[in-house]
Amino acid sequence: MLAAAALVALAGIVSGCNRGTDATARPTVALVVKTLNNQFFIDMEAGARAAADSLGIELIVQAPEREIDVERQMQIVENLIQRQVKVLMLVPNGSKEIVPAVVKANAAKIPVIAVDTRVDAAALAAAGGTVTTFIGSDNEDGGRMAGAFLIERLGGTAKVAVLEGVPGHETADARLRGFRKAMAAASGMQVVASQPANMERDMAFTVTQNILQAHPEITALFACNDVMALGALEAIAAAGKAAAVSVVGFDAQDDARKAITEKRMAGTIAQNPREMGRLAVLTAHRLLKGETVAAEQPVAISLVK
Amino acid sequence: MLSRATWRRIVAGREAGTLLGLAVLCIGLWIATPFFATAANLANVAEQSVIVGVIAIGMTCVILTGGIDLSVGSLVALTGVVIGMALQRGLPVAIAVLSGLLTGAAAGAINGVMITAGRLPPFIATLGMMSVARGVALLLSDGRPIAGFPASLRMIATGDVAGMPAPVVLMLALYAVAYVLLTRTVFGRYLYAIGGNEEATALAGVNVPRQKVITYAISGLAAATCALLLVARLNSAQPVAGIGYELDAIAAVVIGGTSLLGGSGSVIGTLIGALIMSVLRNGLNLLGVSSYLQQVAIGIVIIAAVLIDMALRRRVHRST
Numbered sequence: 001m002l003a004a005a006a007l008v009a010l011a012g013i014v015s016g017c018n019r020g021t022d023a024t025a026r027p028t029v030a031l032v033v034k035t036l037n038n039q040f041f042i043d044m045e046a047g048a049r050a051a052a053d054s055l056g057i058e059l060i061v062q063a064p065e066r067e068i069d070v071e072r073q074m075q076i077v078e079n080l081i082q083r084q085v086k087v088l089m090l091v092p093n094g095s096k097e098i099v100p101a102v103v104k105a106n107a108a109k110i111p112v113i114a115v116d117t118r119v120d121a122a123a124l125a126a127a128g129g130t131v132t133t134f135i136g137s138d139n140e141d142g143g144r145m146a147g148a149f150l151i152e153r154l155g156g157t158a159k160v161a162v163l164e165g166v167p168g169h170e171t172a173d174a175r176l177r178g179f180r181k182a183m184a185a186a187s188g189m190q191v192v193a194s195q196p197a198n199m200e201r202d203m204a205f206t207v208t209q210n211i212l213q214a215h216p217e218i219t220a221l222f223a224c225n226d227v228m229a230l231g232a233l234e235a236i237a238a239a240g241k242a243a244a245v246s247v248v249g250f251d252a253q254d255d256a257r258k259a260i261t262e263k264r265m266a267g268t269i270a271q272n273p274r275e276m277g278r279l280a281v282l283t284a285h286r287l288l289k290g291e292t293v294a295a296e297q298p299v300a301i302s303l304v305k
Numbered sequence: 306m307l308s309r310a311t312w313r314r315i316v317a318g319r320e321a322g323t324l325l326g327l328a329v330l331c332i333g334l335w336i337a338t339p340f341f342a343t344a345a346n347l348a349n350v351a352e353q354s355v356i357v358g359v360i361a362i363g364m365t366c367v368i369l370t371g372g373i374d375l376s377v378g379s380l381v382a383l384t385g386v387v388i389g390m391a392l393q394r395g396l397p398v399a400i401a402v403l404s405g406l407l408t409g410a411a412a413g414a415i416n417g418v419m420i421t422a423g424r425l426p427p428f429i430a431t432l433g434m435m436s437v438a439r440g441v442a443l444l445l446s447d448g449r450p451i452a453g454f455p456a457s458l459r460m461i462a463t464g465d466v467a468g469m470p471a472p473v474v475l476m477l478a479l480y481a482v483a484y485v486l487l488t489r490t491v492f493g494r495y496l497y498a499i500g501g502n503e504e505a506t507a508l509a510g511v512n513v514p515r516q517k518v519i520t521y522a523i524s525g526l527a528a529a530t531c532a533l534l535l536v537a538r539l540n541s542a543q544p545v546a547g548i549g550y551e552l553d554a555i556a557a558v559v560i561g562g563t564s565l566l567g568g569s570g571s572v573i574g575t576l577i578g579a580l581i582m583s584v585l586r587n588g589l590n591l592l593g594v595s596s597y598l599q600q601v602a603i604g605i606v607i608i609a610a611v612l613i614d615m616a617l618r619r620r621v622h623r624s625t
Contacts, residue, residue, distance in 0.1 A: 028593075036596050060593035065600060068545045071535060075353045079590035082346040083338075096452040097539040100463075123452065123540070166545065167448035196448055198545075 028058040029284045030085040031115070031277070032076055034093050035067040038199070038227060039253045040273045041091070044115070047277030048089070055285050060085065067199055068166050070094040077101040081108045087284035089113045095120040095170040103129040111287050115280045116273070117171045132287065135279050135297045139174035142269040142301050143224075146175070146248045147182025149267050149303055150189070150220045153246055157188035161211045163204050163223040163232060164196040172199065172224040175250055175269075179222050192218060197228045204231030212239050221247045226256035226268055233264055252304045260304060267305035275299050322617060323562055323577045326610070330581060334588040341591055348470055354583035355472040356531055356538075358576060360550055361557040362483045363413075363527030365575045366520050368558050369487070371500045371567025372427035374521065376416060376434035377528040377554060381547030382442040384409040385532035389451035389542025398458050406529045412438060413525020417518030431521075435551070442544040452541040462537035472534050479530070483572045496520060500567025556603075557582055560610040581606065 031048050033041040045061045052059035060080065064072035073093045080088065081104055088105050090112055092098035102119055105112050106129050112119075116136040124131065150158065160183065165172025176194075183189045193211045197204040204223060211218070212235065221236070223229035229249025236245050242264065249256050252270035259265035276299050283293050334341040360377050367374045384405040391401035412434060419430035464471040487493035495516050498506040507513045531550070536542045561578030563570025585606060589599045 030593075061596075062590060062593075063596045065596070066548060068543075068548060070539055070541075070543065071356060071546070074539065075586065076590055078349050078353065079346075079587050082343065082349055082587075083340045083591045083593075094450065094539070094541065094543070096450065097541045097543070100538065100540060126453075127540075168450040168543075 026056055026058045027086045027288055028060060028083070029087040029089065029281070029288075030060040030062065030080045030083070031089040031091075031280065032073060032080065033061065033063045033091045033115075034073075034117075035065065036061075036063045037065075038067070038225075039255070040225070040251050040271070044091070044273040044277040047274030048281045049277075051278040051281035051285075055281065057281065057285060057288075059281065064093065067093060070097040074098065074101045078104060081105055081110060084108075085110060087111050087113065087287055089115050089280040089284060090119075091116045092119055092170075094168065096123040096168075099123045099127050099129055102131060103127050106130055111284075113280055113283055113287075115276050116271075117169070120170070133283060133293045133295055133297055135276055135283065135299060136171075137271045137276075137299050137301045139171050140178035140181075142250060142271070143175035143178025143180075143222075144182045145178075145301070145303050146222055146250065146267070146269055147179045147186075147189075149305065150222065150246060150248055151182065151186045153266060154189075154220055156186055158220045158246075159190050159192045159215065159218045160220040160222065161208070161215065161218045162191055162194040163207060163221065163228045164194060165199045165224040165228075167196050175224045189220075197223070197231070199225050199227055201227050201231035204228035205235045208232040208235035209239070212236070212241065216241075219245055221245055223247065223249045225249060226251040226253040229265065229268065230255055230259065233259060237264070257304060267303060270302045270304045272299050272301075320562065320571060320574045320577060322613060323560065323574055323581070323610070327577050327581050327584065330584055330588070334584070334591070338588070338591045341588060346587070346591075348473070350580075350583050350587045351473045352470045353587065354579045355476045355534060357550065357553045357557055357582060358476050358579035359479060359531045359534065360527050360554040361561075361575045361579050362479055362572060363524030364551075364554040364558050365483070365561075365563055365570065365572050366487070366496060367427070367524045368555075368563050368565060369496045369500045369567055369570055370517060370520055371503065372420065372517070372520070373431065373555070373565075374413075374416065374524045375428065375431040375551050376412070376438055377524060377531075378547035378550035378552075379435045379438035379442065380409055380412055380525055380528035381532045381535060381550055382544050383412065383438040383445075383532075384529035385536045385542040385546055386442045386446045386451065386544055388533060388536055389454070390445060392454050392458065393451055398455055401458075402533055405533060406526060409525040409527075409529025409532070410522045411525070413522040413528070414518050416525070417514075417521035420521065421514035421517050439544075446542070446544040448544060450541045450543045454536065454540055459537050459540060462534055472538070475530075475534070479527075480572055480576050487572060492516070492519070497568055500564075500569070502568075553582065556607050559614075560607060562610075562614050578610075581610075 062076050070093045088110050102112050111132045114131045114134045119131050192215045195207050197207045226249035229247050246266035248266050249268040252268045256268045387408045388401050388405035391404050416434050419425045420427050466474040495511050557578035558575050561574030
């Protein structure tokens with residue numbers, strides 16, 4: 001009986017949280033991001049919420065606890081399909097792995113908007129699924145931009161370390177591709193270490209510590225996101241090499257911008273997650289009205305230094 | 306399916322409280338949202354309980370002996386990668402699946418040998434295996450997911466048996482086997498006996514080390530079965546899959562009323578525990594509850610379940 005009472009209370013609390021708004025009257029759309037432990041997606045959520053409020057749309061935002069948890073994200077999507085949301089905005093944790101969930105949404109006639117990270121085109125076509133539109137940055141171009149900046153800053157010669165994202169994830173892979181292309185084109189730039197740190201700050205700290213042991217001569221480090229760049233900065237500072245290593249990140253989060261102003265970090269590539277969230281909800285609204293939308297909706301990127 | 310005596314034992318026993326909890330949770334959600342009690346959503350919830358549910362079968366056996374298996378999440382990744390690599394090399398599906406299951410059972414048996422012959426505490430032995438298996442999975446796959454498998458493999462996750470999702474049918478079948486194993490066989494009785502009093506069981510002539518090695522092998526096999534379902538579901542084998550699954554499985558076992566000290570509990574409780582976890586997560590998604598609050602809610606349910614279980618047990622002790 002105690003168990004029952006506890007669970008009733010919990011169900012009450014939980015449903016109470018949702019009772020604040022009249023969920024039934026307004027169309028409900030959902031945004032599923034990779035995780036909400038990362039400022040990037042919190043900013044995306046803020047942009048989406050502001051747009052949803054101004055358009056009078058009910059917005060549900062959900063995410064798995066871990067960025068690497070593709071299975072949990074699939075469960076969330078399945079549950080939101082059952083919730084009969086009208087449009088699904090999705091930042092896939094795995095570009096291939098999310099395909100079965102997209103197909104399920106298609107079967108339920110829920111349009112899918114991919115935000116920030118693409119759904120793998122070949123896998124999607126093979127499974128017979130469709131994504132209505134993609135809203136996001138050109139990550140490969142961003143990686144190239146980061147590479148070009150380091151080449152210019154270090155006069156074309158440097159030993160470089162790279163912190164990769166979660167292996168197999170499309171956004172980080174695209175940044176890496178762009179960065180490697182820039183490095184390959186500059187004969188003086190030598191990538192001496194390239195290791196995954198899974199987009200996590202603490203893992204980036206440890207991996208950078210290890211890289212510094214093996215390659216104390218590095219003068220440049222590129223991290224596929226700012227979270228890792230900030231972890232790397234701490235490891236570099238702890239090794240007393242803060243002045244010797246130029247660190248470039250990606251995402252232009254507040255902490256990274258601050259580090260750049262304080263001259264601890266060299267630069268970062270600014271994406272605009274707020275704009276992605278806003279544009280996603282605007283697009284969802286247009287789809288609700290039966291309008292057609294462009295298959296690609298690029299969001300501008302820029303270098304912050 | 307179950308005999309009348311079995312039903313009576315369930316109703317009177319420890320599972321009753323857990324089952325009541327599940328019922329109340331379902332009724333609460335049925336009232337709170339029109340999207341919960343639909344056939345499609347209930348099938349969805351059942352399917353979502355499979356991943357944790359299957360690992361939790363092995364975890365129940367291990368915990369009944371008074372042990373713990375922290376390596377299952379990593380074994381899901383390792384055995385998944387083994388299956389994926391075998392398929393990638395063009396081996397038949399049956400051989401690929403078999404190699405995955407054997408890898409899981411072998412890794413589990415190694416856990417058992419470390420614990421018995423090596424006299425390592427289960428926590429340490431399986432903590433070590435957790436790291437080793439994850440590392441090997443990353444080494445084998447070069448850290449990258451292996452994707453794109455034959456339709457015959459995907460059927461395991463996407464197929465239907467008599468209108469029920471195939472993974473759910475598989476899970477229920479495995480629970481039935483585990484139920485019989487634990488309640489109707491000598492092997493099962495010895496498991497409870499070891500958890501109750503290991504020394505006395507050994508003195509009574511039971512080959513405790515052999516029994517334990519088999520138990521940890523079962524746990525590895527359950528993890529491999531879970532990997533098979535996960536690979537089929539996502540159409541991808543991930544070396545980073547399964548992180549934290551050991552904790553979800555332990556939570557399902559504990560919510561289901563099995564004592565972490567060993568010697569008492571049941572797989573039926575565990576099945577209900579796994580269902581409670583997936584109903585809760587599903588309900589929180591349907592209600593659009595913030596992802597942060599969801600973690601709080603799940604934590605509270607685990608703590609509440611164990612508190613209640615302990616309170617009930619104290620009352621039983623007083624009344625006997």
